[in-house]
């Protein structure tokens with residue numbers, strides 16, 4: 001009899017299993033894939049970041065080396081080697097989780113799980129007894145109605161297929177200007193592919209701060225990505241050497257077509273809980289198909305909990321991890337908790353884009369008086385030395401209390417810089433707290449302090 005069986009070994013599930021084992025529970029984790037780590041390590045965060053890193057290097061070489069006096073740099077791209085580097089990066093990380101499972105004495109039950117009843121998890125022919133179950137079954141890519149994805153054919157692909165194309169295509173259409181579409185579109189654009197992004201909405205990166213959306217689009221356009229916004233894709237016709245995307249401008253007009261060697265469908269992900277038997281078990285879903293939970297991650301069936309991409313909230317690895325830790329702590333009799341107001345989101349393009357908390361639009365919509373402290377990276381010595389001064393830091397604070405409500409950064413290392421604001425928000429800090437904190441010079445992080453100063457008596461270097 002286990003204390004806990006976790007279903008799914010993605011960032012939510014494996015972190016939950018490790019924390020529960022550390023707290024003294026007898027734990028098993030079921031995973032149907034060949035390797036641990038879930039979407040994130042196998043076909044998500046990690047392989048995409050390997051390709052983003054390699055293509056960023058190529059971009060730096062082409063765009064900036066000569067400006068710095070590094071002449072005649074030229075990279076022949078060996079796609080097979082780049083794929084091997086990506087696979088090795090994935091492999092070392094998934095093996096790392098295997099090691100952590102052994103170290104923490106977690107049983108890996110290999111196969112696909114179903115839940116015949118509360119307290120029972122079936123894997124193959126075997127039924128395992130457990131006091132509690134945590135479902136961490138993640139998410140799957142969605143497609144558009146009538147658009148058929150075939151990752152093996154490599155022409156109309158989703159995020160999994162595009163990470164493993166057989167060659168770098170000359171042309172690519174990305175349907176959907178969200179984080180995944182823009183990251184993976186950027187990878188290929190930097191490697192020489194002509195990339196056109198088609199988006200239904202009138203702005204890229206839906207849900208992000210409006211100023212960030214505009215500046216980010218300008219920067220990506222300068223890098224060569226083409227954008228067609230406000231366009232409803234009605235079909236994708238696949239042929240032997242490519243596909244034709246048909247779209248209609250939302251503001252009216254005739255249907256248009258775009259031909260490309262590869263079409264990436266990046267229109268979103270859906271919670272995945274197929275085959276678990278949730279319906280028969282009586283686990284309630286939300287109207288968006290997510291597993292409904294209370295604020296202790298409990299589903300409608302006693303002893304069955306759920307976390308990560310399968311439940312409501314941002315589909316992010318670190319959100320899943322935090323929920324994994326919190327539910328393990330609750331099951332061990334402690335007080336697990338996730339602060340959903342301070343979960344960062346990062347887009348790992350060049351430059352990076354990072355955000356935490358409310359957007360300017362969102363903050364104003366709460367009816368509060370807000371103040372905005374904005375600092376352009378043109379005033380930051382380090383960003384200028386790195387030839388990456390096109391971005392800014394924007395800090396949003398409550399005008400009455402000075403409490404930090406959100407922060408939005410476009411710039412080199414934005415994904416690292418955002419964390420000082422996360423910590424500040426976690427402690428309920430005011431903008432002045434950041435403004436009074438000494439920041440090392442010359443760092444891009446000084447721009448965060450300058451944005452905080454701009455919420456008070458004014459930034460210095462602008």
Ligand SMILES: Cc1cc2nc3c(=O)[nH]c(=O)nc-3n(C[C@H](O)[C@H](O)[C@H](O)COP(=O)(O)OP(=O)(O)OC[C@H]3O[C@@H](n4cnc5c(N)ncnc54)[C@H](O)[C@@H]3O)c2cc1C
Nearest residue numbers: 008010012032038039040044045113138308309315316317
């Ligand atoms: C291309 C791409 C890039 C991404 N980049 C980032 C990023 O940079 N940062 C970020 O925060 N997030 C990123 N994400 C999102 C991130 O991958 C997910 O938010 C995260 O993986 C969710 O974790 P999870 O544990 O909920 O589920 P998953 O990682 O999806 O893991 C669920 C696991 O459960 C297993 N499973 C499902 N059902 C069963 C069953 N019945 N029996 C046994 N096993 C089962 C699945 O095989 C899977 O391995 C990216 C996603 C994609 C697709």
